[in-house]
């Protein structure tokens with residue numbers, strides 16, 4: 001799934017929102033289109049949260065993926081992207097950790113988040129996926145400290161600044177590899193790498209699903225579509241396809 005050279009903007013509302021509008025306006029917009037911006041005025045996170053990123057510091061971009069993967073298997077796409085980000089982190093000698101479903105941490109602090117949004121497909125065949133990624137690159141410790149959860153950046157972890165555009169070019173190579181493998185061989189080919197980096201495997205976690213059902217249990221694994229498998233104290237096994245995980 002090759003990506004086109006990114007189209008860079010100084011400021012956008014949200015790359016996910018703008019790319020979505022472009023797809024709605026042009027149903028022929030090619031798969032692999034990438035929009036990136038140095039600053040988002042209305043960056044969005046999962047579950048209607050905000051995504052904060054100071055002007056010019058970090059990577060914020062969205063890519064269009066049109067794929068014929070079936071809708072149940074699409075649940076695993078955010079995990080595939082997490083693996084691609086971890087692989088990119090390795091090129092900077094950093095060890096990424098994956099927190100289900102789609103947070104990437106370094107040293108237990110969030111370095112990247114993924115927001116995948118699906119658009120109805122006009123022909124009913126290919127799914128239109130908007131893959132939005134926020135990746136903290138040159139975020140200072142001061143900026144990280146005002147975020148309401150532990151956050152980090154490549155700069156904080158290595159004491160070095162990075163050219164944001166080059167980080168994107170590198171990440172697109174890893175996204176291309178992981179998504180191509182997923183499309184050709186399925187999530188089963190990616191899952192071992194996800195598990196290898198899982199931050200919560202065999203520890204107790206709490207999942208709050210989007211309608212406020214809370215389940216606590218030991219994280220025992222990941223199912224074939226990327227769903228998380230929990231074992232409660234009484235041995236009951238539950239699986240969850242979406243929600244917010246607390247460690």
Ligand code: BTN
Pocket residue numbers: 013014015016017040042043044045046047049051059060061062103112113114115132133134135
């Ligand atoms: C999360 O961790 O909650 C997901 C964060 C996703 C943020 C990215 S930044 C680029 C793209 N545009 C957005 O508005 N959000 C995503």
